Amino acid sequence: MDAGVIPGTFLLLLSLLVLLVVLILRGRKGPIPSVRPLPAFQDIRTEAGYAAESGGAVHIALGNGGLYGEDSVTSLAGLQVVESLADIAVSYGAPPIITVGDPTLLPLAQDVLRRAYERNGAAESYDPGKVRFVAPSPVAYAAGAANLVATGKVTANVTTGAFGHEVSLLADAGARRDLPQLAAAADPAAIGALYPTTDRLAVGEELYAAGAQMTDERRYLTSLVAQDILRLILILLMLGSAVIGFMGR
Amino acid sequence: MPGIPNIEAVGIVIGAGLTLAIFSYILGDNPLYRAALHLFVGALVGYSFGILFRDVLVGMVWNQLQDNPITVVVPLVLGILLLFKGFPKQAYIGNFSVAFLIGVGTAVALGGALLGTLVPQIGATGRALGSISLDGLLIFVGTACTWMAFYFTARRGPGLAGVWGQLVRITGGIGRVFLVFAFGIAFAGALTASLSVFIGRIQYLIDAYWKVLAGG
């Protein structure tokens, strides 16, 4: 690793932090940024409505990511979907069925549902069994969740979180029942496997915009602005490193 | 069955039977497959729990508690607090533990994304362009355009913002072509990998047949 990398990274992170804070403070007022819509997320609410109407439930697969490792942020992003869906689903009386592939994600997903019930004044109706821990390995998780989709009263299959290509098993179960399938994945192998089977797919970075897409809250939208600014800076940096490399030759 | 201990022969037959049960899914979802699947999920959870219990809870926590209790008292307390998450009324007590997990996990992910992906990949892309070749240029343009394809906040409209929006759309459009390349490759890679596993399974079945049935 080059000597300059670490301080450079440090600087980058620090400037990003400042940028984010400034944007958020500024973003409290002023025009709300308009964001490219992602149907993968926006349609989830509609599906929640269908689920309520048909007495079924939306299945949300949160994937194999745990909270303590590299996948934690991906899992948190997937959890935003549950978070922004929980209130409406609870008020419909049709809570989603959530499956997790890592036990650390279990209490967090349960909390999101539980709080939604508490907010709706129906704490006693909350059933922790709506969030299920399936299995701790990717293939077992995908197959177990697929079984739930195949046999349960599931009306739509939402796949969002950390997956590998084994997610194909889950998508196949949905396709077998001709369920509407909405997915968001960051891992290239998972995207490859989901691409042919899902109706709506959010790929890569888009997964992390779930909160912004589903809630339209400022705190999320402004962070997307920061993301875009940082993107431009980094592309310029990339160009710069090419120029330096070229000069150095 | 010369040379094969009995337990192995039985094990191979069981393994082959379970393999066939799982493969019956190809013909349609059926009770055999479901039973095998549930067996697998149950056994895996049980096994993982057993290993975790043996190697982490006893191996790390218990043994540390004997030798040097200070180092594990915090995680032990946090772990026990986490168990309150099992009871909806007291669940908030476990927030401390979840908060801790998120804090550490997020930091690990942040460090990995910065040092593992962002910095080296930007450097590598820069180097690719620096090497001055058509391919290098293509990689640079492709990477940049793909990245622009994710641009969230551009908007249509008149003036400078409109021109910028146009630019974002054009680069994003190019980027999506590269993305389809990436998806195609990822899909093909997944196919190759799972085909390899599939062939391995068929081989396993054939071996089992020779070893146990034909050989015995």
Added chain:
Amino acid sequence: MIHCPKCGAANRRGSRFCNECGEALPMRTALRCPMCGTMNPVGNVYCDRCHARLIPMAALPSAEPEAEPEQAPIKGPSLSTIPLEEQRERAAEDKVTGTEPGGVDWLSDLSEPGVTAETGAIEEAEAEEAADWLAQLRATEVTGETEAVEEVETGKTEDWLAALREDDASKSVEARVAGADETGDWLAEFRDAALEEAEEPEPAVPVEAVDIPDWLRDMGPIGSDAEAAPPAPEPAPPVVEAAPEEPVAAPGEIPEWLQEVAPPEAAPPAPEPAPPVVEAVPEGVSSVRPLVEFPVETEISEAPDWLSELEAEPLPTPAPAAPALEGIAFAEIPDWMQAMRPRPAQAEAIVEEEPLETGGLLRGLRGVITPAFAIEAPLVGESAVPPEVREAGLSRAQLLQSLLAQPDEISQPKPLMRGPRVSERIQRWLVAIVLIATAILIVLTAPGISMFYIPPLTQPAAAPESSQRMDLQHLMGTYDTIQGLSLAPGESVLAAFEYGPTEADELNLVAEPLLRHLLGRGAHISIVSTRPEGMTVAAGLLERIVESDDQYTKDQYSLTNYRPGNATGVSQLLVSPGTPPNLILVLTAQPGPLRWWIEQTQAQGEDAPPMVAGVSAALEPAAGPYLAGAGKLKGAVSGLGGAAVYERKLALSDSDASATRQLNALAVGHTAIVALIIVGAVLYALSGLRRREE
């Protein structure tokens, strides 16, 4: 123009927030709720106030004119590549298919003229699957999840339903015929459609409709076969009969006029399939009756809680309910009901008939129906809502009402056209047979015959821009690194087995040549893993390799416990006391472990040992960017293809070259998959063309 209440700035119509100050604009509303009159923001699917559906079920949000520009041009890489016109079609289809696994194919096939009897049979089998599911749903709706119903077996459920249907049809035929006379010509359309389908009465059809909220939105698509309508009311009689004190047991029941509408068409074909089934009636009915004893045993956790709440809610609304109980005067029909009926004249006739339903199994239906009116009545005008109705219950009732208001819009059935739809099962079997046949080829092709090309691994040209394939360069890098090891006694190679049994069939073959190479060089391999299964897999593999060749010895490798903690585990393995390894070999099918090892090794600085990797073919693309960058990673072997090339370089004997042996099957398998993809593409492309011509 909308003026901001805070700063007074003028904003474009439809704006949600003020362009000047960002204040949320109160007049951001455009959709008037048909239920309560609240103005809602454009894009809302449900009313903010009463949660009633704003956008007709028939159309996706995208079909709504104002929302369209937002949704239709799919920008960005969200790759929703379903063409717009098809989106709507799918939307309509999804209505049908959303919860009805078995019915899907059947329905679409029905609308296809060219369905053969064979397909029909297959689909019928699939429809049976639906019954199972149906049993669940029924249990939920009618009795609030009483376990017994769930145990009703597939066949039984269907049987007793069909039997009920039959029974019912024969007993109340007169009443229905009378109804038929008064039904208008819109019904005649139904009738025509039904006559077309009459030849193949399907047991699955009654099944379709029982899901009450669903059948309503299914009205449109199913409309092509009017049979779908009548069975819905059937579930009601047993319940009501047995539990008259629970008049609200099934609040979601369909208005009676609807029950009347279709039976005349359904009745003639029904007797045909029914007779063999009639015997099942007692058994079927008895399996239902017992649960009526405890119909209120609801379980909050499960779906029916909204239903059970409905049961409770309407009771305190005596005013609207009373007239309904007295036989529902015309004037009491809420306007949403009016909307459902094409012509008011029909409604009058139908309502008049209600009292006639007093005999047979349908006796007591009135008790079911009236509460339904009682729920909906308050929604018509606010004044009718008594204060004690809880907000939640009301909103759910409104949801139901909004559902009931749908059929008018979706009763124009769109033919479900997806080209000549190959049955789901046939597709699956085709793919399965091709794949299995391919794999069997392993046996048929002798290992000696190679049908594929394994490139020779030669020294790479000095310049990095050499024209040699990149994967071969990675392979060569791996080979050179292992070949170049200078191994003093006591020094070892660290082999990280970061894969489990699910990946072992591939990665064992990738690992084998690498391990053989290392063992052949006399290296001592110490095995580590951050996965619990890694050790067991490694032990099995190494045992097999060592047994296969006398040259290797058992003490050439050592196993340790696994090290939890992912990246941290890796870094602790790297700094663990003892002589640092000469080389690190990482074997994995997942990007995470590879990255951890690369990162952590590089973090050790210049003295860190070099690395080589054996990865799954699935990982190759994701690993590519890491492999390309310079660093500690000197080379990689990916997938069976790479392993075969490596085996050739090592000049392993046929029995030892496991990857090469399976390469035949892999090559043929790839070809077969590509052939399948092409067949599928041609099939569906042609069907698309045909559709366009039509």
Added chain:
Amino acid sequence: MSSLIKRWIPTLLFTVLPGLVVLAGYLLPSNQTLVDFRHELVEWAVIVAAFAFLLGVFNILRVHGRQVFRRRQGWFYSLVLLFAMVAAATPPTTQAILEVVRPDSPVHKTLEDATSTLFNYTISPLGASLAALLVFTLTLAAFRLLRTRRSAGTVFFLLVVALVLLGTTPLIGLEWLADVRDWIVNVPGMAGMRGLLLGVALGTIITALRVFLTIERPYSES
């Protein structure tokens, strides 16, 4: 007070502080104290996560136990699952307990063998077979891709898939496909993949910063 306990203490003390320490360990690898701290914290997380596994097991017992006791549809499968879980957990757990209670018991080896036998003859073939099913689901998905998505992009996708597949193990006479594949993977594919990975990294960083700025607190009561 309650909001202090329920919200701010978990936030600052348990998320931000450990997070920053871990992050500092990443960014200042030369500072051995920080690196050690980071290792210690991550190790703690491993232990806490092990307790989370207990929650997971409770969850499974609850969901499937309910299924069995109430004889719900599919209860038999749940019974199989529970049985397998107990059977697989017993040998290693017993071994661990014995290690504490009677470290010199001869049963250790037997238990360890039982664990690995169970693994080799049930978990391993089952897992591998399930993974092998993926080739079927993936092929099926590609087979009917054009049914649901008819667009130039889809055709292009299938073309890339076909070329890469054929190029991985080129049949004799089609060696040139290997070179085509190599180019696809290493030039346009690499570019697309990099863009994707960079995007994911960026998304991760932003989301992580939101957590550290306490904009996002999924762990705290609302």
